[in-house]
Amino acid sequence: MKIKYIAFLALSLALVACNDEADFDRTEEVVEAPELSAGSADFSTYVSLGNSLTAGFTDNALFMAGQQNSIPNLLAAKFALAGGGEFSQPLMNDNIGGLLAGGTRIEGFDPRLVFDGSGPAGLEEVVGPIEPTTDIVLNNPTGPFNNLGVPGAKSYHLLAPGYGNIANLQAGLANPYFIRMTGSTPDASVLELAMAQSPTFFTLWVGNNDVLGYALSGGDGTDPITDKATFDFAVSTLVSTLTSSGAKGVMANIPYVTSIPHFTTVPHDPIDPNMNDFASQVPTLNTFFGALNQVFEFLGQPERSIVFNDSINNAVVVLDENLADLSAQITGVLNANPAFPAFVQQFGLPEAAAPTVATLMGDAYGQARMATEDDLLVLSSSTTIGEVNAFSFNALKGFGFPDAMAAQFSVEGVTLPLADKWVLTPEEQDEVKVATDEFNATLSAAASGAGLAFVDTNQLLQDLDQGGVTDGDYTLGAGLVTGGGFSLDGVHLTARGYALLANEFMKAIDASYGSNFEASGSLYDIGNYPTNYSPTLR
Template sequence: MKNLKYIYISLGILAFTACNDPEDVDLEPEVMAEALVELNAGSADFSTYVSLGNSLTAGFTDNALFIAGQENSIPNLLSTKFALVGGGAFSQPLMSDNIGGLLAGGTQLEGFDPRLVFGGAGPVDLADVIGPVDPTTDIILNNPTGPFNNMGVPGAKSFHLLADGYGNAANLAAQRANPYYVRMTGTTPDAKVLELAMAQSPTFFSLWIGNNDVLGHALSGADGTNPMTDQPTFDFAINTLVTTLTSAGAKGVMANIPYVTTIPHFTTVPHDPIDPAENGFAAQVPTLNTVYGALNQVYTALGETNRIVVFSDSTNNAVVIKDEALIDISAQITGAFNANPGFPVFVTQLGLPEAAAPLVASLLGTAYGQSRAATENDLLVLPSSNVIGKVNEASFADFSAVNLPPAIAGQFSVEGVTLPLADKWVLTPEEQDEINAVTTQFNATIASAASAAGLAYVDANQLLQDLASGGVTDGDFTLTANLVTGGGFSLDGVHLTARGYALMANEFMKSIDATYETNFEASGSLFNIGNYPTNYSPALQ
């Protein structure tokens, strides 16, 4: 059991299709189709365009920010169209390379890693394909000089755009600053994002913010370490942003927040990824069912049959998870085992002395007090694919500390098999419902603010639901929400590909047409999304 390893999503999900080959990178300028009618700006003034938002505004893709991704960001794409009807120059805080990752005084910042690439079977670190990489973007040594028209800050929540010191490197240690925004503030490190945006006197703006107000909670499996923003704070932030941005007569466009349950970060890893034909798992099934058989008897006696776990040696197996919505019956499990005269015999079958029975009873109670088999209604976060079937070292150390032999300690520490997956790896149906309910409330705030200010409005939530429910066709291409093969989402399962960003930019222009009587669509000025890549080559540096 200790050597059990998880084979990365072997259900054909990551088989690569020809139209989305990893070398499918076309960075040549787009050739516009012949205009159907003359392009005009309608009632919009694009002379000074400023964009505010988070990673989706910055051009973040493949789990990193890098030059090519920034050049294909929604605001930068839009600026090229705005330039045709009076739009001015558009500046971005470009990274120093196409590697991604951030340094601070030459030291790699934890959690700010180089980009992902396609490794033949799924997303892998760039270094896994080309060898060691050295990011060159340093927030202390080589920040670019603003002002910047693209004020998208990866990781920003709604209220962060109003926060003093969010771009001050001195606040990094206290986690009150964002390294990406540190790169943008220059000689005014305490300036708010909104303040720097307004300093440019925008005549037109785009605002796509709020995703991280729910997404951070979801990415952590709703384990409480990154709570969702409360409604009053969110409402204040959105209304303040819109009121301020329109205070001098600027027009603009806003987009809402997608449901996290529609994006491949939460829909790619199946609930039953354990193939009995892999790594000798089938041979372990009898032992596993002996252990869980003892637990299942307790569950049945307590009327908790929904917690029963049975492994199969012929079909794929669901992972075992910890579900904090379940009543904790740890004490009942321990008590039932200690009261069962046959339990010491069971313990000897595990290769332990009878005297170890009370200890084993306590350990089993603690481990399985809130456990159950995952169902198709549970969503496993994408990084769970890297831990399922592997030995949890912390658990192994805990079991070893109470003198269990290494072999037994390892057997009881296999993630998702004998050790229930922790809350951070799974979104249960209850957690999904809570997140979607808050997203719906936040989207009502965004829609109301946009309507009250007469702004264009993009239903990004519906577009991404359409990607997940069958795909969206634009020209000769149909994008879906499938990881790698779908073409819409990048390798991190959260952010869009360049082609996905071009699709979204078209939605922005359609909304602007409807509100300000521009004619980007009627004039044939929308983007041909086929001119934009779905993946970047590992050779791109």
Template sequence: MKIRYIALWAVFFGFVACNDEEDFETTEEVEAKPELVTGSADFSTYVSLGNSLTAGFTDNALFVAGQENSIPNLLSTKFALVGGGAFSQPLMNDNIGGLLVGGTQLEGFNPRLVFNGSGPAALADVIGEVAPTTDIILNNPTGPFNNLGVPGAKSFHLLAPGYGNAANLAAMLANPYYVRMTGTTPDARVLELAMAQSPSFFSLWIGNNDVLGHALSGADGTNPMTEQATFDLAINTLVTTLTSAGAKGVIGNIPFVTDIPHFTTVPHNPINPAENGFAAQVPTLNTVYGALNQVYTALGETNRIVVFSDSTNNAVVIKDEALIDISAQITGAFNANPGFPVFVTQLGLPEAAAPLVASLLGTAYGQSRAATENDLLVLPSSNIIGKVNEASFAAFSAANLPPEVAGQFSVEGVTLPLADKWVLTPEEQEEINNVTINFNSTIASAAAAAGLAEVNANQLLQNLANGGVTDGDYILTSKLVTGGAFSLDGVHLTARGYALMANEFMKAIDATYETNFEASGSFFDIGKYPTNYSPTLQ
């Protein structure tokens, strides 16, 4: 948000108010900035290690423009002013994003997202079919690379042999992005490639994925957080090795995932009764849930009650694995209720179907409740809420329910509780944040023991989420699309956000090594960096 125009108007009115010629005179002089100095740091050979946030990943992809605006590449331009050498990156082949393996699109490594006027959209949906050209088998760049940020890497991956060997891709033991970096030494560890360059200065920002992967999966257990002992060993090994020849450096800590828009954009109550004819369905829905609510009340589980409104936005229904599973009690209560067969006939089914329906309802709603404002829905949930779940539809159809009934009981977040992967409950959020606090303690201890500069990225992202951060003429917040700091995937930063973070890295370096990036006016003007890239950028 530009605020300098306000200052310009103030200057204009100040001139209008002047009456005497001497009013235009000024004795104020612009204070000269001191010359940039290196302090006790040596930037001659700078190497950066980390993950996607180090690589310049943005808008759910890695591409040339994003890499050019990566934190390490930005920092290298400032280091070059005081003796820093060349800085090489494993640049992608285009600004499309996405990866190929021998000419075949690699699943899950897609072209970048773009803004379609209302929200994030696939690049192909805006400009038509696109073809990535970066092939990890056919056209990898030649190193060595100063930017060793590997999208998707966890702390211990930087120590893992074979992590860049294409032969390990099938077993999911290698990372396609790192395959592009290893060249003739496919089994080389990330740390090995860093040390082979004899760095005089390094940056290390790793650990985000050690908790983020778990959070992105809704804490459903498919991508568990790194064990504390493993994380401690990785961080201490990295810091000890990187500083073993006297190199100095800067290390960043881990933000709370609950501060990023991937988890704060989709509201807990996104169902608008005025859309898609939902208001007309409310009486039927309340009839179905009314039967369930009676069971919840009888069991003393009133926190699970669901009631839909035809006039205000409605919360989605979710599965909460922290709740006691009362599937058997629900089924038993329905089977024992003489009025339940009549209820079943109201659904267009014969009375004989009552036991089957009781069993299906018990299974579906044994751990369900309405979402509250304390629940966080992951960003991709916006694409499935209100839609029919095909797997559920198939299961109900296999139980001989008519297609229309099978569909009615398979609507995501309405009649079918959202699965664990779509929601972070308060208990899951607390667990993730506690682990983050412990990991950050490890990072702080390692930094202090080695005399490294430390960037409190956690605090910066908290500030973005709570009122925003002012930098020059701009205010950045954590809001998706409009906040300016976060890219369209809701996880990674924009170029402007990376420039802001680069300034934070320089602040930490100033404080530890007596450099003067800030005092010398060497910080980045974040307004010169975009908040989104044009769909036509190829």
């Protein structure tokens, strides 16, 4: 055997000796990437206009680290390699998030969310009391600013004079984030501040809040969808003005709300019978709702029946404003039932309370039903379901209910239907989708008509939700906490998600203006960007 291998080795050496060394060089040829080129784009003065997704909002707050990883700031760093100039942002004073006005916290502008080991939690819940340092009265930064992304802004807000004037804040006509940007020109609009810089290139991502505000409020009407005429006028004005001096740019469209975890994380049936001894309460609940279900049956509405189970997860009870209001009928049928006073006595109430209970049941369940898998519960409902509603509790006490009973019949999503603001019903989802499709058609037509690059973020975020999107060595999904694409508020992206979109913006610019960000190897490695920020970050 040894002799055979020696002979084979000798033959191999002879073959090598008979051939030129180059014939056996198997080293792959290294192809150098081309030098980065801007193509026909001029990045010398770049401005970005939009809302929270432009500002770098993440984890339900605006803070320095998020702003530094915003899409415009990431783009500007690459533009600088291809002739781009300086890029200024209205940076917050800290990494806490939240806003003050003269030392007092502005309601609704709270510190950021962090991961507490099980899910999203307020920063102060994890680290204890902490005070934001960004004050719209005492320490606004000095512009001009290239990043004019204003969290909360709708399309038409970018045209509105006085939207950044602190004198309009109390009336609800000004935005605290924009107040920080206007400086000595408090009545200047976002568009005016952009044009004052004579931009040569811009990014415009608007429209999300024109539908998202309605969705986030569960379609309860407190934040209506922008009417199409107003939206179309805003987009037309923005695009025509921004391109009036020859500037080029890139636009993006609006994602479907069903693609983001704020609406897909909380299931319609989150009530676990093993939690808080719920299973032991099921017989009592079903006895109570049994009387109501008989009324639904009598009224020809058996599909509204409310029944709980002690062995499987239970759907929540919701208020559906799309249902016919049976309040008066429920009250009437219960009062007409001679057995109802005895039924009321089962719960420790006097017989004389029967008419009051009948009225209360009619008011509470006139538009009630159990949720189905077609309903979308907003993320914030997770901290409400199962809690005792203080208003209902106090009201029932006022009617003479003992404390324990008043609490028992005020449990959110169980004995008290979840209010409209917590649930996006199928009908409300349809309203959002119709508006989104109409607005996206407007955005696409505006970009096409002006010869602008365009990013289909709607499709991208659908892909994120339906299997994930791979960029380099990383695949991002839409799962809250685990997916890596969405931050802890379930609406805005993580830094890694923003880096992914920055790459998509550059690819769109390549396709429209002949630049070569992708071919030159200038896209971002999204793995260099975090999916969450530590609670210790200040």
